[in-house]
Amino acid sequence: MSYDTQFTESSFLQQLFHYGLLIPSTVQGVYGRSGTFEEVVTAIEARITSIGCDQQPEVMRFPPVMSRSTVEISGYMKSFPQLLGSIHSFEGTHKQHSPLLKAIEEQEDWGEHLASTNLVLTPASCYPIYATLSGTTLPGPGRTIDVSSYCFRHEPSSDPGRMQSFRQREFVRLGTPDVVDQWRRLWVGRGLEFLQSLGLHALQEIATDPFFGPGGRLLGASQQEQELKFELLAPVNSNEPQTAVVSVNYHQDHFGSKFNIVTHDGQVAHTACIGFGLERITLGLFRAHGFILAEWPAEVKHILWP
Amino acid sequence: MSYDTQFTESSFLQQLFHYGLLIPSTVQGVYGRSGTFEEVVTAIEARITSIGCDQQPEVMRFPPVMSRSTVEISGYMKSFPQLLGSIHSFEGTHKQHSPLLKAIEEQEDWGEHLASTNLVLTPASCYPIYATLSGTTLPGPGRTIDVSSYCFRHEPSSDPGRMQSFRQREFVRLGTPDVVDQWRRLWVGRGLEFLQSLGLHALQEIATDPFFGPGGRLLGASQQEQELKFELLAPVNSNEPQTAVVSVNYHQDHFGSKFNIVTHDGQVAHTACIGFGLERITLGLFRAHGFILAEWPAEVKHILWP
Incomplete structure (x- = not known):
């Protein structure tokens, strides 16, 4: 039986409640998670660890809050003022x-x-890294960091794939332009292969960020022309692969310059990241394979729990 | 070699930074965690799961944010207005x-x-539970819930045992007064045994919450007289067991009445919880056993990684 066709957009969230996978609250986009939901999240994280281990990343974990100065320095409020949660x-x-x-x-x-x-x-799990490395010189090969945290974006929605509070696992690469550009292209492929191995109908797209205001369209067009953002889309709240479950972003020298991070030879460091939306991938799996974990295809379970 | 005597209060945090276990930020009480620190947290959580499994708790996980109405209904701003983070x-x-x-x-x-x-x-990990169960009738034996989340309290401090953003793992018991009272007394003992099994110099104390304002002392005295709050103390930021690493709270009918939760026979439900401070227990272990995980006593490692 294929689960692909049995949902309308509005009912997927209701089904998740019905099966006890998500727990409703009085606020759109803020849900509790069941033990089963968390088992899948934990397995996805372990798999991501495994596909990144050849990079020997430095592990850093940050809480869901960060210094206000980090958003001030980064220019976040210029581009995405409507999304920030201020404490x-x-x-x-x-x-x-x-x-x-x-x-x-x-x-x-x-x-x-x-x-x-x-x-x-914290609006995206990599922000605390730039603040942490502020004013430093990278070693010759640059640095690769493994980070994961709860993130917040103020965008209430009935789409379970658009939560206000969600987890993002990221690998972040800092180094010279050529190294970083090559790295993010490698990871677009790795990300896609990972999603497909889980039985998700995933595809890759050049994308843009939701920049605020009338100038936003121009920023988006420039971002698209330079192919700075790739998204890996999969079906979450509809039958079509319309939800960005993974995002690969090339920031060029944006963070290096704002946070004064330089390469071993004194250039402004370039940065890129791949962010795995842990709730979105989990939800994509429940849509693709059904709400009963025990009934998921053996090959998918074998990948998640080898 | 005993690590008990080599720190001054101010240097413990510096040592944690030096060994890379915590990562500083520009804000007091907000730190990154290393992979090693997280390994210990994960092991502690698994051990807590194990000592609670005879209770067959329902697992719920909530994000670090919750509905504003939950603090409004609970009366949190009467008692602890200075601690809340509002978004x-x-x-x-x-x-x-x-x-x-x-x-x-x-x-x-x-x-x-x-x-x-x-x-x-979220100020304490059990709050979203009361909102979730609002307006419900408990089954005959009541309910026991296993919850864990990042919590926030606005109290900047240089004591690493007093973070603004930290994780609390809790078991929460809801039921009739006698069942709940007996349960929390059981868990004071279990908590103490757990901490001592990890080689922590832990002891139990009747405690009070930091109620705000001049009326706070009276509330605290009443709480103490009724023995509603027990804390399990261990050395974290000093050589003395002065930090509450576990807290056991009997709320009587407070949450049951505010959130309209009733027992099967129509009484207002009583509630109690045991909260394990995951960062505090982890820090206590690094103080007790040293900063190099590989050099911890074999018996402690065997309990954490059986």
Whole structure:
């Protein structure tokens, strides 16, 4: 039986709830995950570790929050202001506490009682790396880093493939332009092969980021012309491969220059990353192979749990 | 060689950086973790799974953000307003984008350009459970839930045992008062035995929460008198067992009543939880056994990696 044709777009999320794989909340795009869902995520992560181990990456894990200065330096608010989650806290005295509680009780917006902290939610798992390596000189061969974290993007949606809070596993390459360009082309192929090995109907596309505002179209066109962003698409919320489950981005000297990271011979470092959307790949597997893990094809299970 | 005596309080964090176990950021209490640090966290989690498996808990995993309504309903802002992280985002038009960018460029506070979202950072990993079970009737034996997530508390500190963003693994028991009370007493003992099996100099204490404001002392005294909170302390940032690495909380009918959760016979459900501070236990192990994982005592390694 093929599961490809039995969903309408709106019902996939309902089915995920029905089978207990996702747990609803009162907010679109924010869900709990079942133990079974997490088993698949863990297996996907282990497989990604395995296909990246020839790169001998340095492992770094960051929490879901990062320094506000990292978004200020990177220029994130120029391109994607609508997506950021900024963290605000109450820093008042006991006297200021009462008006805060009154606002909550009267169901008013109580945000004005809070102040900006020096933290934001991490928008993509590689951002903390650039801040960490800020002001450093790379060794001769450059560096390759393995990173994974919860990311946040403020874009409420009923598409389970577009969560506000989701995990991204990334490999990040920093080095000279030729090394980095060659590396990301290698990984487009590796990513596609990985998805296809899991029985996903995946294909590769040159893509653009959702830049904000009227200038966004121009930025997107330039990004596309230079082939800086590849997406690997698979069916998640529809029968067509329309969801970017993996994304490969060549930042050229953007982060190297903003964060003052240089190569061994004194050039501004180039960077690229491949990001695996862990929830999206997991959801793609449930769409492709059905909601009952035990009934998945043996060859897929063998790859995930060798 | 005993590692117990070689640190001053301020140097433990520096040593963790020096050995590459934690990665500094520009914000106190927000650190990256090395692959080795994460190996220990993963092993601790597996061990906790194992000691809880006789309870046959339902596994739920939540992201690091949750609905704002959950803190509003729970009364969190009455008791701990200073700790919450509230998520704000830019919801303006292209015209409003320019003043935002100008504020960032001029290094002004740009929080006023953002609006409250309907999300906050999860302050303790059990909160999303009460919202999930809101309005439900428990089965006869009640429910036991296994939950784990990144939590956030806005309390910048140079003590590595007091991170702003950290993971908490919890078992949560919901049921009749006698069942829940008995359960949490069982788990105080189990928690202590677990910590001691890892070679930690752990002890148990009746504790209080850091309630806000002048009324806080009274709330704390009442909590202490009723023995509602036990902490299991171990050495983390000093040679003395002063850090609560595990916390066992009896909420009585607080969450059951706020979230309208009832037992099979129609009483308001009581709840209790045991929370394992994953970073704190990991840090306690590095303090007790040294910074080189390979040199840890064989019996400790055997428990973590059986």
